[in-house]
Amino acid sequence: MSYVPSTPAQRQEMLRAVGMQNYRDLYRDVPERMLLDRPLDIPDGMSELEVSRAVSAMAAENTAFPTVLRGAGAYDHYIPGIVRSVTSKEEFLTAYTPYQAEMSQGVLQSIFEYQTMICELTGMDVSNASVYDGATAAAEAAAMCRDRKRRVTLISAAAHPDVINTVRTYCYGTGDELRIVPMKDGLTDTDALREMLTEDVASFYLQQPNFFGQFEDAEALGALVHGAGAMYVMGCNPIALGIMKTPAACGADVAVGEGQPLGMPLGYGGPYLGFMATTAKHMRKLPGRIVGETADHDGRRAYVLSLQAREQHIRREKASSNICSNQALCALTAGVYLAAMGPEGLAEAARQSMAKAHFLCRGLTAIEGVDLVYTGAFFHEFVTTLPRQEEVLAALERGGILGGLPVDGGVLWCATEKVSRDELLNAVRIVKEVLAK
DSSP states (O other): OOOSSSOHHHHHHHHHHTTOSSGGGGGTTSOGGGSOOSOOOOOOOOOHHHHHHHHHHHHTTSOOOSEEOOOTTOOOOOOOHHHHHHHTSHHHHTOOOOOSGGGOHHHHHHHHHHHHHHHHHHOOSEEOSOBSOHHHHHHHHHHHHOOSSOOEEEEETTSOHHHHHHHHHHHHHHTOEEEEEOEETTEEOHHHHHHHOOTTEEEEEEEESOTTSBOOOHHHHHHHHHHTTOEEEEEEOTTGGGTSOOTTTTTOSEEEEEOTTTTOOOOSSOOOOEEEEEOGGGGGGOOSOEEEEEEOTTSOEEEEEESOSSHHHHOGGGOSOOOOOOOHHHHHHHHHHHHHHHHHHHHHHHHHHHHHHHHHHHHHHTSTTOOBSOOSOBSSEEEEOOTTHHHHHHHHHHTTEEOOEEETTEEEEEOOTTSOHHHHHHHHHHHHHHHHO
């Protein structure tokens, strides 16, 4: 089958028009010794049944845990069946990029709906069409906040390590400086932040809830940042936004985060989705694509790529960002998930995740030797000490449970609405039995 929309005769005619006899002439500047004059040394093709068996055998080598008590940026939430049903439609699944608006109204509308929902979730005025992942979104937000006089980015030490490293990489590439604000008792150190907010600071990034699951005093920290003339960036868990104050209500100038919890399954590191939203004041600094609603010449509603004549497209050397694409299929997934769940469904997922994490915490800390490391209010993650850590986690694995993530000071546990009460009790029982030996 040929995917080139021309006949062999037409292709030959095109070759003659440029003074060539065959396709080999297109490569006449390539040395002869570099050309392959024999068939590729690959085995004969397999039948569909043989391929299915071979792939299934490889997949069987992976371990898929029935119970997941680990988060740290990738979360095992329940995904309604309609999400996969809609996103697997070939009109969306095979679409590339919506440069021709008249041919891409469906994709453009799906992105516009996604942007609208992100704005509702964050309280912000405008959202872009997404970036590659949450860490990239944080780094892009830091970049959009800089100006000629303010080139320093501050980030809380309680943020996700991957986010910190990604922002550091961006700063290295542009010759700017990243300074880490230390934490105290699992939270951002307010006094340290106050001292570090010098005149050259462009922005401060806060994760809410932070990497250790703790709720930060986001409003107070935002007021401190604005008082120093810097911009305030909040990185948020989108499920937690179902019940907590929006970034806008906390005074954030830019809201970012990882969209994986919004209908994307755990998949060995991706693909994920970075959401970004900001106030109308900073709209033109927002990187990537933005889909807008307009009307065609007949007055009918239509969707287009907006704000395209920006530096990242036409004057790349002056751009604060080089992102000109987006995660359209992942954004569609997030949009379908949010539409299916609705405000109450999202809030219920958040409430159940929080309740089950606290239930797990009470069960674990009732075991001798297991103590809560940070005592502040937390969402669905928390850190405990854990004696004989490797032995306990190995026992949980044998029981089909992926335990918490080892971190400095203990283990970071997580529970979502997907895990049942019986599964949590079983995990606590295994931990208790190992430590009782």
